[in-house]
Amino acid sequence: MTRSLPFRAAVVSLALLAAFLLAWHLATRGGGPTAAMDPEYAKLMGATATQGKSAMPGPLDVAATVWGHLKDPFYDRGTNDKGLGIQLGWSIARVAAGYLLAVLVAIPIGVLIGMSPLMSRALDPFVQVLKPISPLAWMPLALYTIKDSGLSAVFVIFICSLWPMLANTAFGIASVRREWINVARTLEVGTLRRIFTVLLPAAAPTILTGMRISIGIAWLVIVAAEMLVGGTGIGYFVWNEWNNLSITNVITAILVIGVVGMVLDQLLARLTRAVTFPE
Amino acid sequence: MTQKFISIEGIAKRFPAAGGGTTTVFEDLWLAMERGTFTCVIGHSGCGKTTVLNVLAGLDTPSDGTVIVDNQAIEGPSLDRAVIFQSHALLPWRTVLGNVAFAVSSKWRRWSRLEVEEHARRFIALVGLAGAEHKRPAELSGGMKQRVGIARALSIEPKILLMDEPFSALDALTRGTLQDEVRRICRETGQTVVMITHDVDEAIYLADRIVLMTNGPQAVLAEIVENPLPAHRKRHDVHKHPLYYAVRNHVVDFLVSRSRSFGDADKAALDRRRPPVVRPGAPEPVMLGDAHLVPPRSDIARPPVSQAG
Numbered sequence A: 001m002t003r004s005l006p007f008r009a010a011v012v013s014l015a016l017l018a019a020f021l022l023a024w025h026l027a028t029r030g031g032g033p034t035a036a037m038d039p040e041y042a043k044l045m046g047a048t049a050t051q052g053k054s055a056m057p058g059p060l061d062v063a064a065t066v067w068g069h070l071k072d073p074f075y076d077r078g079t080n081d082k083g084l085g086i087q088l089g090w091s092i093a094r095v096a097a098g099y100l101l102a103v104l105v106a107i108p109i110g111v112l113i114g115m116s117p118l119m120s121r122a123l124d125p126f127v128q129v130l131k132p133i134s135p136l137a138w139m140p141l142a143l144y145t146i147k148d149s150g151l152s153a154v155f156v157i158f159i160c161s162l163w164p165m166l167a168n169t170a171f172g173i174a175s176v177r178r179e180w181i182n183v184a185r186t187l188e189v190g191t192l193r194r195i196f197t198v199l200l201p202a203a204a205p206t207i208l209t210g211m212r213i214s215i216g217i218a219w220l221v222i223v224a225a226e227m228l229v230g231g232t233g234i235g236y237f238v239w240n241e242w243n244n245l246s247i248t249n250v251i252t253a254i255l256v257i258g259v260v261g262m263v264l265d266q267l268l269a270r271l272t273r274a275v276t277f278p279e
Numbered sequence B: 001m002t003q004k005f006i007s008i009e010g011i012a013k014r015f016p017a018a019g020g021g022t023t024t025v026f027e028d029l030w031l032a033m034e035r036g037t038f039t040c041v042i043g044h045s046g047c048g049k050t051t052v053l054n055v056l057a058g059l060d061t062p063s064d065g066t067v068i069v070d071n072q073a074i075e076g077p078s079l080d081r082a083v084i085f086q087s088h089a090l091l092p093w094r095t096v097l098g099n100v101a102f103a104v105s106s107k108w109r110r111w112s113r114l115e116v117e118e119h120a121r122r123f124i125a126l127v128g129l130a131g132a133e134h135k136r137p138a139e140l141s142g143g144m145k146q147r148v149g150i151a152r153a154l155s156i157e158p159k160i161l162l163m164d165e166p167f168s169a170l171d172a173l174t175r176g177t178l179q180d181e182v183r184r185i186c187r188e189t190g191q192t193v194v195m196i197t198h199d200v201d202e203a204i205y206l207a208d209r210i211v212l213m214t215n216g217p218q219a220v221l222a223e224i225v226e227n228p229l230p231a232h233r234k235r236h237d238v239h240k241h242p243l244y245y246a247v248r249n250h251v252v253d254f255l256v257s258r259s260r261s262f263g264d265a266d267k268a269a270l271d272r273r274r275p276p277v278v279r280p281g282a283p284e285p286v287m288l289g290d291a292h293l294v295p296p297r298s299d300i301a302r303p304p305v306s307q308a309g
């Protein structure tokens, strides 16, 4: 009997996950006591040397850590020991701030560029030069001018979210079907009403696609930015745990970063579907 | 002198040609229309019919000349002139009601939402779509979409209705029904209509006057054919009228041969301000014996002898 494709896909996914976890577990399992040594010396060397245990944590260690974090995500025991929830909250807040700021700037300017062939040509060279710059390259400039590490991270998010949204908005508006614009023209619809009733709804799927690309980039960049500026955030958490040599925590953070990124992406995907119209 | 309701005065349209220079689609085109008349423009593809209609709509500007409507030169689109687009041009993210309401609220900006919707519903019912108000264009058939386009155009109660091959994408049955409805509504409301078509039967059924354009480039308005059929004609018996084949043959003959062969000499001889008006009547007596000109059907009533003679 053949089940539905999604069901079979889910079974294969689970099997792959199980195989991966098993391989991981076997690879990091302790190999029994190694050579006999002076107990004092063995204590100094730790479990890695004495029991042949890998420096890499196994899946069970990570699961225990994840569980620990899930149980108490918001504890705060000083600068270098905060719950994963607090760190994530900081990162999400910075991404949200920079991203929303970018929306507010990119969409009006994108509409302007899309509606005006003149502005489109005039602004094009700037966009072409600014777009390929790594957002992190702005960091020193941001730190120098803003003089606040947190705000600098927000600025970097703003810059990296800006371009995909700007490009897609301008493109979406410029390629709105001529006939829809003509409908608005024959009805003597004013510019502002035309933007809101014809141009934006018609370009919405393209604009939302740009916004989805942007949120993905923003979530990639925030980790690197927070590693640079330090203090708070999931990126700082990863760096800090690396300095503590707590690989378990680093792996936990990696997992969490992936999950949050996926949730953000799905959120935008859902929004895109909501504004997409069948023709 | 009586001023015509719509007066196209010497318009031209030129485009820069591919290899430098300019292509003239048409030039020095004159045409006047009276209030309440139904005019069809017929010509082969590329002769500039859509361009003429877009100029009338105000969506396009002529390279030369002007169009006067109701004693005023047109400057851009206006709510007085509604357009029914060939591709229906519905906004796909709006429902049927939303599409018509968009037009209604554009015309009467102070109306409340309730007033707008009530007015829109009236016109949706007029084109026979009551009950489909909340469907989106993607859920409608081609004929239904075009009906929404018609409802949208009529809902703003325009002075002039402009249609660019509105039924060409529809199947024959739907086309017939919509022609009936457009004809009924236009007659009831005394609408002034300009319609582009390349369907000769459609033109004969709907139009008071059929405007014939020669092939482009440099197309000219060669002739205006006055439709001799009675105004109260019905679809099912229009082809039985004694003059039906006279009109039909005249127009088909133009499309098949004269639109192409209309040469420079003919163009030079043409008074462009007053193109010839032809009223196909009873066949000439000499033609009665000519097998090629008499329709090959036995049930066509021959005109009475007194008229023929």
Ligand SMILES: Nc1ncnc2c1ncn2[C@@H]1O[C@H](COP(=O)(O)OP(=O)(O)O)[C@@H](O)[C@H]1O
Residues within 6 Å of the ligand: B015, B016, B025, B043, B044, B045, B046, B047, B048, B049, B050, B051, B052, B216
């Ligand atoms: N933007 C344009 N640039 C160059 N030529 C054009 C343009 N628009 C239309 N034309 C030309 O003008 C002619 C008339 O076009 P149109 O009015 O659409 O003809 P019709 O509706 O009678 O088929 C065509 O030959 C077309 O190639």
Ligand SMILES: [Mg+2]
Residues within 6 Å of the ligand: B049, B050
């Ligand atoms: Mg055309």
